[in-house]
Structures are given as structure tokens and as C-alpha cells.
Amino acid sequence: MITRQKLVKVDSRSRQDTKYPVGFQDVVELPVTKEQFRMLYDVKGRFTLVKIGEAEAAIKLCKVVKVSTQTGRIPVLTTHDGRRLRYANPKIKIGDTVVLDHRESKITDVIPAKVGKIAMVTGGASRGRIGEVTSIDRHPGAFDVAHVKDAAGNEFVTRLGNIFFLANDESSVPITLPKSKGVMKDVVTQREEKLVAFETRKQAQASQKKRAGGKK
Numbered sequence: 312m313i314t315r316q317k318l319v320k321v322d323s324r325s326r327q328d329t330k331y332p333v334g335f336q337d338v339v340e341l342p343v344t345k346e347q348f349r350m351l352y353d354v355k356g357r358f359t360l361v362k363i364g365e366a367e368a369a370i371k372l373c374k375v376v377k378v379s380t381q382t383g384r385i386p387v388l389t390t391h392d393g394r395r396l397r398y399a400n401p402k403i404k405i406g407d408t409v410v411l412d413h414r415e416s417k418i419t420d421v422i423p424a425k426v427g428k429i430a431m432v433t434g435g436a437s438r439g440r441i442g443e444v445t446s447i448d449r450h451p452g453a454f455d456v457a458h459v460k461d462a463a464g465n466e467f468v469t470r471l472g473n474i475f476f477l478a479n480d481e482s483s484v485p486i487t488l489p490k491s492k493g494v495m496k497d498v499v500t501q502r503e504e505k506l507v508a509f510e511t512r513k514q515a516q517a518s519q520k521k522r523a524g525g526k527k
Contacts, residue, residue, distance in 0.1 A: 318343055322371060323414045334392060335475075336412070336431060338368050349486060351433065352439035354495040363487045369483060372422075373415045374475050375405055377477045387412040391475075410485055420485075422476045429481055430459065431493060434473035441493020443481075447471060 317325035320340040321333055333339060337349045338361070347368035348360040373390035381387050381397070388396040388403060396409070399418060401411065405426035411417070431441045442461035443471060447457050455471035462481070478484040496504075 336372050353489050354439045354491050356438035367521050371411050372409045373408050373409050373411050398403050426474050430476045432469050432472045432473050433475045435469050
């Protein structure tokens with residue numbers, strides 16, 4: 312009933328199909344409750360909704376997957392979500408990320424696919440991790456490899472095709488990142504955090520029972 316009343320928007324367009332697919336970087340808006348969410352990956356490679364503000368909901372990051380020319384020498388960009396942007400800057404290359412105002416279908420900024428940029432991994436075993444691209448190894452006839460270093464100093468490698476560039480540096484990321492900021496913690500740290508959370512929850516339950524017993 313909610314979708315049929317056009318109360319759910321995806322990238323500023325009302326969607327009535329309950330099975331309409333929502334993918335990476337899509338913006339979901341609920342105008343009645345004045346809430347906006349962006350679909351991203353967590354460090355375990357799972358889709359997660361990140362709550363964002365109204366101003367940020369107007370932009371979307373799109374990765375360029377194809378560059379072509381239409382009749383009349385009109386440059387056209389094809390992005391990862393199937394958009395075709397006409398009259399784009401001919402200097403934009405495959406792999407670059409464009410900051411798109413999806414309400415007006417207008418490109419506001421370009422993040423080049425270069426070493427030193429901040430990126431998120433969107434495929435492979437490291438999907439969801441975020442870090443700075445430190446180097447790119449070219450392998451003609453095979454897969455190019457990108458070396459990434461996250462905020463905690465951990466280094467890992469992945470295929471260049473799995474890289475989605477987010478910003479020029481850490482201070483200029485235009486979108487809200489997930490809670491972990493794309494930093495994967497080791498097994499020991501995760502276990503310690505779970506133990507601390509368990510003990511805290513156990514103490515809270517004990518104190519609650521104690522207060523309930525005192526009232527009786």
C-alpha cells in the first residue's frame with residue numbers, strides 16, 4: 312500500500328513496484344517521514360542502508376563503465392547503474408567517478424581514477440573496505456591490480472575493476488560512510504568487542520532485575 316501511493320522514491324523517482332531493485336549508491340527517500348538513506352556495503356560485503364541528510368540525498372556517485380559517441384559526435388557516458396549521460400566532458404575516462412545531481416541529471420564534479428584517491432571495494436573478498444589507492448599494477452592481457460591502504464594502516468590488494476573511487480582525499484568524501492568507515496577489524500579485536508558488549512548487556516540486565524526486585 313505504501314509503494315502504490317508513490318510514497319517511496321529511489322533516486323528522486325517514485326517507484327510503485329515492490330520488487331524494484333535497489334543497488335549500490337542508490338538513494339531511497341521517504342518524503343512522509345522526511346528520511347533518506349543511501350545503499351552502501353559494510354566491511355563484510357553486505358548491503359547496508361546509511362541514513363543521510365536531505366542535502367546529501369540530492370547527489371549520487373556513479374562509476375563510468377563506458378564512453379561512447381552518438382550520432383552528431385555527442386559524447387555519452389554510461390555509468391554502473393545504467394544511466395546514459397549526454398554532453399559530458401570528453402576528458403572523463405572509464406573508471407572515473409562522477410558526482411551526479413540525480414534530480415537534474417547534472418554532473419557537478421569528477422573524481423579521476425588515479426593513485427592517491429579514496430576508494431571503496433565493490434567486489435571480491437574485500438568488498439566494503441575503504442582506503443587510499445597507493446599503487447596500480449598494470450597487467451596487459453590479464454587483470455590490473457590495485458593496492459589499497461585503509462585508515463588503520465592495513466594494506467590489501469584487489470582487482471582494479473572492483474575499485475569505486477569516492478573522493479580525492481579523506482577530508483573531502485561527499486557522502487556519509489557506514490559506521491565502520493570501511494575499516495575491517497581483525498578477529499581478535501572483534502572477539503574482544505563482542506565480549507565487552509556481552510558483559511555490558513549482562514550487567515544491565517542484572518541491574519534491571521535488581522531494581523525490579525526492590526520495587527516488589
